[in-house]
Amino acid sequence: MTLMKDLVTPEGRLQGSRINCHDVYDFLKHHRPHTEIALALQILPEEVLALIHYIVEHEEEVEENWQAFEAAAAKGNPPEIEAMLVETRARMQAWLQERRRQRTEEQIRERTAS
Numbered sequence: 001m002t003l004m005k006d007l008v009t010p011e012g013r014l015q016g017s018r019i020n021c022h023d024v025y026d027f028l029k030h031h032r033p034h035t036e037i038a039l040a041l042q043i044l045p046e047e048v049l050a051l052i053h054y055i056v057e058h059e060e061e062v063e064e065n066w067q068a069f070e071a072a073a074a075k076g077n078p079p080e081i082e083a084m085l086v087e088t089r090a091r092m093q094a095w096l097q098e099r100r101r102q103r104t105e106e107q108i109r110e111r112t113a114s
Contacts (some may be wrong), residue, residue: 007050012058014047019032022069024051029066 010013012021019041027037034052038045055062077085 004050004053007047008054012051012054012062014043014051017043019043019047019051021051021054021058022066024048025055025062025066028055034096079107 004039005024006015010092014020024037027040034048035045038048041048076082
């Protein structure tokens with residue numbers, strides 16, 4: 001029988017997985033039951049309970065990390081990343097317009113060839 005503490009690394013990550021206590025913590029913040037969390041994360045309910053156990057044992061550290069993450073997310077992307085996003089969107093729109101133009105020309109050729 002595997003003990004709960006053996007399912008979670010000292011860093012709060014599920015053994016052999018990328019899922020960590022913060023993934024579960026988000027669900028807990030929204031009052032979701034452990035069975036729903038297990039389904040959403042595609043892990044066993046026992047694994048969710050092991051991560052919850054870790055959260056309870058390291059509550060201050062987990063909450064502190066969560067607050068830091070939320071603060072960083074609230075700031076948004078740095079200006080250089082936003083500039084890259086604008087450029088990428090513009091390139092994608094230009095490609096899409098060109099593709100639509102080509103498709104329209106193909107349809108016209110097909111109709112006139114018939």
